Amino acid sequence: xxxxxFLSIFLGSxxxxxxxxxxxxxxxxxWFSQIFWLIITFSILLVLLSKFILPKISANLETRxxxxxxxxxxxxxxREESEAKINEYERIIEKSKKEAINYLNQExxxxxRDINLKKEAIEKGLSEEIQKIEVEIQEFKDKAPKxxxxxxxxxxxxxxxQLIGTxxxxxxxxxxxxxxxxxxxxxxxxx
Amino acid sequence: MATNPMAQFExxxxxxxxxxxSIDISFTNSSLFMVISSxxxxxxxxxxxxxxxxxxxxxxxxxxxxxxxxxxxxxxxAGSKAKPYFSFIFSLFMFVLFCNMFGMMPYSxxxxxxxxxxxxxxxxxxxxxxxxxxxxxxxxxxxxxxxxGVPTLLLPLIIIIEVISYLxxxxxxxxxxxxxxxxxxxxxxxxxxxxxxxxIVGGWLPLSFSVALTxxxxxxxxxxxxxxxxxxxxxxxxxxxxxx
Numbered sequence: 001x002x003x004x005x006f007l008s009i010f011l012g013s014x015x016x017x018x019x020x021x022x023x024x025x026x027x028x029x030x031w032f033s034q035i036f037w038l039i040i041t042f043s044i045l046l047v048l049l050s051k052f053i054l055p056k057i058s059a060n061l062e063t064r065x066x067x068x069x070x071x072x073x074x075x076x077x078x079r080e081e082s083e084a085k086i087n088e089y090e091r092i093i094e095k096s097k098k099e100a101i102n103y104l105n106q107e108x109x110x111x112x113r114d115i116n117l118k119k120e121a122i123e124k125g126l127s128e129e130i131q132k133i134e135v136e137i138q139e140f141k142d143k144a145p146k147x148x149x150x151x152x153x154x155x156x157x158x159x160x161x162q163l164i165g166t167x168x169x170x171x172x173x174x175x176x177x178x179x180x181x182x183x184x185x186x187x188x189x190x191x
Numbered sequence: 192m193a194t195n196p197m198a199q200f201e202x203x204x205x206x207x208x209x210x211x212x213s214i215d216i217s218f219t220n221s222s223l224f225m226v227i228s229s230x231x232x233x234x235x236x237x238x239x240x241x242x243x244x245x246x247x248x249x250x251x252x253x254x255x256x257x258x259x260x261x262x263x264x265x266x267x268x269a270g271s272k273a274k275p276y277f278s279f280i281f282s283l284f285m286f287v288l289f290c291n292m293f294g295m296m297p298y299s300x301x302x303x304x305x306x307x308x309x310x311x312x313x314x315x316x317x318x319x320x321x322x323x324x325x326x327x328x329x330x331x332x333x334x335x336x337x338x339x340g341v342p343t344l345l346l347p348l349i350i351i352i353e354v355i356s357y358l359x360x361x362x363x364x365x366x367x368x369x370x371x372x373x374x375x376x377x378x379x380x381x382x383x384x385x386x387x388x389x390x391i392v393g394g395w396l397p398l399s400f401s402v403a404l405t406x407x408x409x410x411x412x413x414x415x416x417x418x419x420x421x422x423x424x425x426x427x428x429x430x431x432x433x434x435x
Contacts, residue, residue, distance in 0.1 A: 024197060024202060024305075025373070027202070030204075030219050032216060033216045033222065034202070034221050034311075035311050037309055042282070045233065045282050045285075046233060046282040048277030049232070049233070049285075050282070052237075053233070054277070059253070063243060147222075173233075
């Protein structure tokens with residue numbers, strides 16, 4: 001209801017206003033003045049904007065764009081550089097790791113070799129000593145029957161002298177001892 | 192002033208009468224608002240382009256956004272060939288926009304609510320576009336009136352219609368802007384009058400209408416400036432890139 005009322009009042013008042021004065025837009029008194037001032041103001045606006053202001057705005061936008069582009073490319077370059085550095089760093093670490101492992105292995109080998117050498121040397125010394133001792137023992141072994149024989153001859157001659165009271169020919173005694181010892185030698189020193 | 196909703200459109204002389212021969216070119220309230228609009232545009236855009244900081248200030252941002260807005264509008268509708276006419280379309284858009292917006296201030300005068308002003312602007316556009324069309328294509332520009340793929344029997348009729356529609360461009364362009372401004376401002380004035388006549392009891396409803404209308408009219412003020420500029424771009428596109 002209200003809206004209808006408003007609409008009727010609006011239409012009525014608008015119509016009456018148009019009747020009263022008509023549209024000022026159709027009053028030609030100031031048409032030329034309006035055209036004249038429109039051309040003047042718009043031309044001045046157009047000239048000032050196109051000659052001074054718009055080129056400046058365009059240049060501003062251009063320089064900002066190029067500056068941002070520059071910054072982006074600089075950042076990109078730095079990123080690449082840092083990546084290269086990281087790669088290099090990783091390579092160095094890898095290399096030093098490898099070197100360390102190599103060094104360790106070498107040292108291990110060297111140590112093993114050293115130990116082996118020393119072991120061999122000791123073993124060689126030991127076997128030499130053993131051989132020497134064996135030779136000595138052999139020598140001793142070889143010499144022992146002869147010595148026993150001599151002792152046996154001496155003791156027999158001493159015994160005979162004390163028993164009989166005369167010197168007995170030592171050569172005959174030794175022949176007997178030799179004969180005996182040769183018979184029994186294998187019993188004591190048999191190999 | 193008072194209650195007559197058409198009184199706001201009256202043009203009156205400010206200062207002395209100036210005559211050029213027998214023609215009256217006195218400075219009027221209409222001229223005043225043209226000057227104010229132009230000066231405001233120049234002031235804002237000069238301020239916004241004065242120094243170029245990497246991080247723009249608010250004024251600079253505003254000017255640069257308007258610049259890219261208009262330049263995008265032109266390149267979208269008329270292509271890259273329309274670049275030389277950028278400053279004209281930019282000035283036209285800004286002039287119409289600021290005249291419309293200044294008209295939204297109470298007790299101000301709306302320059303674009305006068306048919307003669309909008310018609311002169313539309314006539315500039317129309318003659319300019321026609322001259323550009325004939326300069327670019329010679330008499331081939333007349334092909335604009337002969338759409339391709341039309342049966343020959345219908346061709347005379349189509350050509351007549353096309354010619355009429357082409358010639359009515361300045362009228363439609365100017366009347367669209369003028370009528371929008373006139374209707375909007377008249378409505379606002381009428382509802383404003385209702386607030387007074389219905390008083391403290393019934394005046395709230397028209398007041399709320401008035402508030403809503405103000406928002407709508409600001410939108411229309413922008414939209415009509417945009418429409419004016421974009422139609423100029425479309426006409427320019429016809430002249431630059433003959434597609435028919």
